[in-house]
Amino acid sequence: MRTSEINKRPVVTMAGEDVAQIRDVIYSAGGGAVGGFTLSGRGLLAGPMKQALAWTSVAALGADAVMIRDEDALEPTQSVLDASASAGGSGGNVLGSQVLTDSGVDLGTVADVVIEVAGMTGGQCDVVGYEIEASEALGTKGTKLLIPLPDTLAASGEHLMVPASAKDFVAQDLAGFGASIDAFRAQLRETT
Amino acid sequence: MMRFSDASGRKVVSTSTADRVGRVDEFIVDPKTRSVVAVELKKTENGNTLRWSDITAFGADAVTVTGAEKITDGGDDVTALAGKDHRVLGKRVLSSKGDELGKVKDVEFDPESGAVTALILDNGQVEGSTLVGVGSYAVVVHAE
Incomplete structure (x- = not known):
């Protein structure tokens, strides 16, 4: 799913109370995984909250709500940010970053982030790809394309480095994207 | 099995005096025990809460109690579960995976034990268990 779809999604306890809503994603592992979420209060006038939600405290990320066990799952924002940063997180925003291949070709700019929850509860929430505004290098300038990512990658906030072969595995929509990611990562494993 | 919509409005009759002592209005459900712990009544003299354990029988035509004194203001445990926030009817249903399943149209329960046996949604139903x-x-239900 795209991270833009998660924004404003309610955070609901198993007791059925909506305690917050998602404000933004906190990345860890160099931008390769979701470390947690910053939160806003519920309601029209509610602003950002001082508490955040670490990914490890998320019971489930569903289509309509982010489920948590109870309110104790929330913790001070700073501690979630610190935990993600110590796991190699940029903590920063990748949207708008230029996607460069290791051969120095500009593929476009990041418009959205595609994530996938691995397996059962407690599994990692991986960043598996980016939706990019394509550059000329992809031959379809201006269109939105999905580009798969390796397990780990380097991100500086300005640039995002991907292997040159990533451009052979771009997809037009999420439906065919899962297969692209698998094929891309399999190919990377073969070459290394 | 009985449904909230059928049972709502049913008269409550005292077995000692044969008087009508109230009418069933709302059900108070404890999600921990997955059962009805009390019913809220209207048209009563004192209080409006009848604990499930004080009900003699939940019959097809009337609810019987031994006497009007069984109708109280309810204890703290029951009042904590009463009110709009804890009402099941009309509420959206979320699975524990975070997917919305629909809205609760009705609730099916066992008139013997008070156990909630099913939630009737606008598009299907889920087991009370x-x-x-x-x-x-929301009402949260466990999903595999």
């Missing part, structure tokens, strides 16, 4: 929580935002 999957009930996890009832809050101001």
